[in-house]
Amino acid sequence: MSFINTIAITSSIAACSTVALAGLPNAHTWPMEHIMISMNGTSIEAHVNTSSSSPILLERFVGESYDGNASALDDMYYSDQYGWILDGIVDPGAGNSLWIELVSQTNGLETYEGGRRMMIGDQTFDPIFGTDSSAMNWQWSGMMTHNWYAAQSAGDYEATYSIYVGDSAGNAVDGYSAGEVTLNFLAVPAPGSLAILSMGTVFASRRKRA
16 A cells, blocks of 8 residues: 655644634644655655754643643643655555654653644544553554644753554564654743733733832
8 A cells, every 4th residue: 555645735824813713722823844754765764844943832822721632732832833744655565554653752742643734623632652651653644644742831842753664553564664753842832822921910010000
């Protein structure tokens, strides 16, 4: 079975409201950043344009709460900006598939299963990559997938993953070489949240002067 390259349309919406629409987390407020996965012979290769000097922002939206399993993101700094995507045709062989395994990450970083960015209602928000004692590896369908990365505290985070060809149980298949990629994050308050906090500070100052 071959995975066919998925064509992604990059879209960015600059403004985000202080309350998420219909109890869903904020999405489309960041441009997509794709983790490109390709195959060179029997070797998996991975590439992403971010680094420790240009991390993806995890933002916290003060006062918001989300419906269903998405409530895992309540009061968290989070983003779905990173998306796994195929760069060309990748053929893992009959009965095999692509697996992604967490190699290492900064303490406090959590990950929840997403999906297509335009279909938030269809996403499971199940914990993956060791979050809430979940498995360290995750079977990827080969379709563009934007998982949710989250943290409780502001600061720098990173996670390194191995992308490999595995059987249905996630065991690595002999004859294929794995690829590796590191994702970088910086958790900060969302711009709207900073404005709200600043207003609160101004009001408090005025009360003291009165």
